[in-house]
Structure formats: C-alpha cells, structure tokens
Amino acid sequence: MFDKFAAFFGLLVLLPFLLVIALLIFVKMSGGSIFFIQKRVGKNGKLFKMYKFRTMVISHGGCSISVQGEERITPLGAILRKYKIDELPELWNVLIGDMSLVGPRPDVPGYADLLEGENRKILELKPGITGPASLKYKNEEEILAQQLDPIRYNDEVIFPDKVKINLQYYYHHNFFVDLAIIAKTIIG
Numbered sequence: 001m002f003d004k005f006a007a008f009f010g011l012l013v014l015l016p017f018l019l020v021i022a023l024l025i026f027v028k029m030s031g032g033s034i035f036f037i038q039k040r041v042g043k044n045g046k047l048f049k050m051y052k053f054r055t056m057v058i059s060h061g062g063c064s065i066s067v068q069g070e071e072r073i074t075p076l077g078a079i080l081r082k083y084k085i086d087e088l089p090e091l092w093n094v095l096i097g098d099m100s101l102v103g104p105r106p107d108v109p110g111y112a113d114l115l116e117g118e119n120r121k122i123l124e125l126k127p128g129i130t131g132p133a134s135l136k137y138k139n140e141e142e143i144l145a146q147q148l149d150p151i152r153y154n155d156e157v158i159f160p161d162k163v164k165i166n167l168q169y170y171y172h173h174n175f176f177v178d179l180a181i182i183a184k185t186i187i188g
Contacts, residue, residue, distance in 0.1 A: 002175070003101050007094035018088060021080070025054055028076045032058045035089060040106035043126045048098040050106060051089040055080050065154050067144045081141065090129045102178040103128030104166035111159060122166045125173075130185040132169050133162040 055077025093099040106127030144150035
C-alpha cells in the first residue's frame with residue numbers, strides 16, 4: 001500500500017517536471033519516442049514492460065550494458081542518467097504493481113536466467129526502483145567506463161556482487177530497511 005501511495009503522490013507532485021523532461025527529450029532528440037520501454041523480469045520471473053525516459057539515440061543496436069560516455073547516449077540523456085531522472089517513469093510501474101520502490105533492480109531476461117539455486121529467491125521479490133545493490137553501484141556506468149572489457153567486468157564482478165547483495169536483502173528486508181534505502185537514495 002505504501003508503494004502505491006508513494007508512487008501516486010510522486011507522479012502527482014512531479015508531473016510538471018516530468019512534462020518538461022518529456023518535452024526536452026522530444027525536442028533535443030529529434031522526435032521519436034519519449035520513453036524507453038523494455039521487457040524486464042519481475043516477481044516470480046514474470047515479464048513486464050519497464051518505462052524509463054529515453055536517453056539514447058533511436059536504433060542504437062547496443063547491448064544491455066551501458067557505459068558512461070558511449071556515443072549512443074545523447075548529451076541530454078547523459079544528464080538524465082547522471083541524476084537518475086530517466087528512472088522516474090518507473091513510478092508508473094510501481095503504481096500498477098509491477099515494481100516496488102525498493103527491491104532488486106529488474107534484470108533483462110538473459111541475466112535473470114543466470115540465477116541458480118538459492119539465488120533464484122531474489123525473483124520472489126518485486127523488483128525495485130532502488131535497492132541496496134543500486135546504492136552500492138550508483139556510479140556503475142563510470143566503473144564500467146574504466147574497464148578494458150566492460151561486459152566481462154559486469155558479468156564476472158558486478159552482476160555476481162549484486163546477486164549476493166540482493167540475496168542478503170531478501171533475507172533481511174522490512175519496512176524500516178526500505179525506508180532507510182529510500183532516504184539514502186534521495187540524499188544521494
């Protein structure tokens with residue numbers, strides 16, 4: 001109930017700001033879709049459409065791993081990503097029940113398929129806009145930009161660490177832990 005109320009209130013309060021961002025995306029990115037819509041893996045492995053503001057050129061053909069400074073990320077998109085503004089449309093996903101404010105970030109099907117054994121417990125949780133792994137890797141794109149092989153580093157270091165963090169969250173989450181994570185996310 002808290003999630004739905006907070007998402008509704010957030011969307012209502014942020015509506016003027018969201019409209020300005022949508023207009024900027026439309027104008028600065030030469031039209032096209034304002035939103036980036038992608039299938040992600042939700043609770044119990046169910047696929048859902050996640051909404052974000054578009055930050056990349058249309059038809060970039062890139063992979064699901066983003067690295068800071070990539071040519072496919074537009075200048076406006078870089079700003080939106082830096083301040084996590086591109087994530088705000090996910091409040092809609094929370095409102096309609098696909099996501100929670102706090103939880104493991106929803107993976108694309110290929111990565112969620114790698115979860116085995118006890119690690120699959122993570123899929124019993126609703127994915128979140130923020131979570132403990134999101135806080136630890138809030139500058140993930142910068143970390144990946146410093147690697148010789150960003151995809152390999154993500155697959156061998158970041159992804160397994162996020163799984164470990166999310167499994168700890170699975171066993172220890174509660175309302176007060178979630179409030180603390182929300183506060184840390186807002187404070188930065």
